Amino acid sequence: MSDRFDAAGYGEIPVGFGERLAVVVVDFQLAFTDPTYQAGRSPHIQRAVVNTAALLKVARACDVPVATCHTAWSSERDMIPWKAAAIRVGMFHGDPATQMDPRIRDAAYDAHFVKATPSIFFGTALVPFLVKSKVDTVIVTGCTTSGCVRASIIDSFAWGFRTIVPEDCVGDMEESAHRANLLDVGRRYADIVTSATCIAEIKRRARKQPDTQGEEHATV
Amino acid sequence: MSDRFDAAGYGEIPVGFGERLAVVVVDFQLAFTDPTYQAGRSPHIQRAVVNTAALLKVARACDVPVATCHTAWSSERDMIPWKAAAIRVGMFHGDPATQMDPRIRDAAYDAHFVKATPSIFFGTALVPFLVKSKVDTVIVTGCTTSGCVRASIIDSFAWGFRTIVPEDCVGDMEESAHRANLLDVGRRYADIVTSATCIAEIKRRARKQPDTQGEEHATV
Amino acid sequence: MSDRFDAAGYGEIPVGFGERLAVVVVDFQLAFTDPTYQAGRSPHIQRAVVNTAALLKVARACDVPVATCHTAWSSERDMIPWKAAAIRVGMFHGDPATQMDPRIRDAAYDAHFVKATPSIFFGTALVPFLVKSKVDTVIVTGCTTSGCVRASIIDSFAWGFRTIVPEDCVGDMEESAHRANLLDVGRRYADIVTSATCIAEIKRRARKQPDTQGEEHATV
């Protein structure tokens, strides 16, 4: 379908994978992945959890940095005015809904952050971790596509990272919101791919790692 | 229409106007408002320029802080990887496409910022200006709804401001993208209103200003 | 003593207290306040803990927002390259050295943040908390004056807050470093006062609070 976005060349220039990848995981905490909670009942999010778990297994095996986060605050005093009832209750530090989904987190490997706002980059030390790890490409996973994932994609792009979104690793309450947001970000900020593509790119770099490492040591 | 968002109470709790308002204007520069440029040919954006100009006239008369911005960079070296061809050419410092639309800017009144990324809050000194001005409520205007406006709304919310979007003061290339994004942000971050409502709220506070000012001076 | 700073008018213009105050407390965690730890043996820091505890008691009684923090990270992977041996060991999430000094924290009242870098403002959701609380004046306490306190003072100023430092509520390893840093920041960013002055200013505003509140409600 041709429209004004096409006429102005939106989405025309692919981002591409760079040299050093990282995987960031947005809000796969029980509030959104456990059916006990009202916001945790979306099959579309369950699909994303399963696919992200598989992606993370490869990432960790290949020494790719992984950052996870959950959303929480100290009290109503420091909670910014979320309009969603489901988000405003039970998200205080220590609440069960703030715990990470056990399918996702590896406490011994991942860098974990607590956030209070939509983006995993906002009000966290994620950028320092990525800079220190010399990452140039961020693979964004998590939920929800039309909320905290969208915000994290914008920020990943804004901070200067090549930004890649495996479509099957981000989930939403409703598929229509999921699709509309991937359309927006695919036009401007990020490449929309599959987890299979991400896994292949991670493995390809892992095989080359030894030579790269040697070269790097030589230059330091 | 009932869906999972409704079930989880998204959009249930209105934000409301606070005590001190500011108007921020995103990217009403010639690249997006002048038909000379490929991205400047959307009637939907023209509508937003006209309505924002009227809103700004009232805001300035009532001493409401106004912040404007344009997008630009020094060279290809510091341009992050925008996927849109229309954005990657002619947006260097000093280029005509980076000049503000004359219907919008009042150089003697507005605080003006240069940005290189989607959000007017990102990589600018906007937050210090709002904090110093004791603003608690940010009215977001500009273009495009599905791009830099969406990013600015998320950040306004994240920084802790009550965030208000006059629907007729934000414009897009395509109305479908405009509507989808207002739906997303109205569920989570911001109240979607009209410019008429914003003008009324600004005028109402202006009438009360003298008393408030007296009270403040007494407490300092 | 007259010097080039004086000639250029550094320190000439006082900041002054504004309308709404907050107290932020930097790094009063066991690593720096408990003699069990190498960095926790400075009498100058103990003095600051005692004076800050007294200031916080008044602040909480007067409904002044309080923000505390501790420094910690997930692992060596996300620890930035601190040059100090004492900081690089035992500061992982959950370690005893990351626990707040019991004289300082009130978990039911304070907004608490985890940071990984010098400033309490960096990589935390402190600014959103202060914005939401309509704070215009930040009183900075904690340790060490020549390290994380200095960084926090700069950021408080940069974010647009009036910044006040009660000299007896910030502590250091060595008094010479303490004095040199207060001289620097007093010339540029912040007023250097005593905790007695801060307590008096907090109490004075608290007495006026009922009227102010009434006025505010009327304007909304």
Next chain:
Amino acid sequence: MSDRFDAAGYGEIPVGFGERLAVVVVDFQLAFTDPTYQAGRSPHIQRAVVNTAALLKVARACDVPVATCHTAWSSERDMIPWKAAAIRVGMFHGDPATQMDPRIRDAAYDAHFVKATPSIFFGTALVPFLVKSKVDTVIVTGCTTSGCVRASIIDSFAWGFRTIVPEDCVGDMEESAHRANLLDVGRRYADIVTSATCIAEIKRRARKQPDTQGEEHATV
């Protein structure tokens, strides 16, 4: 001299140069480098300008990213409360005092930013530029050591970059303030070296660049 800092191992662990260097230049604008202005009369700053110009010549020849900045604001409305009289006058956008020293800037090469606060990293798009350029090591130059340079060093460290300060490329109003600040940051955040060391490290990497580049292309 042994003290509590030494006992706690401050300054013990050197940072070291990484793989990809950048030079950032803080505030070498006429306000601070031209004797026409009150703050521009320090011989210590003149020394730093001359040495930085020499360093930049090598950096540009070796394709090392260079970022410069000047401090300015739109009006008193968006100027945060600097306590120094010399900074509060004549620093508005377009004022002569905001122009870069001609010995320093190369408009065709450098990424240039406008800042309103002490640190070159704060409220600018510097981090995205460094991330996009895959920089892991930031060489900080400019003025003044005890003001905007100190703030920039802290932020460079906080963002996760290896931070290097060539002592002869940063200048101050008074040498005592210069020395005290280098002592503080050398204990915690940055290696204090000379411009000769930086030039040697830049040249050494430049000679290896061709091979590294080939290796990188192979892995992408």
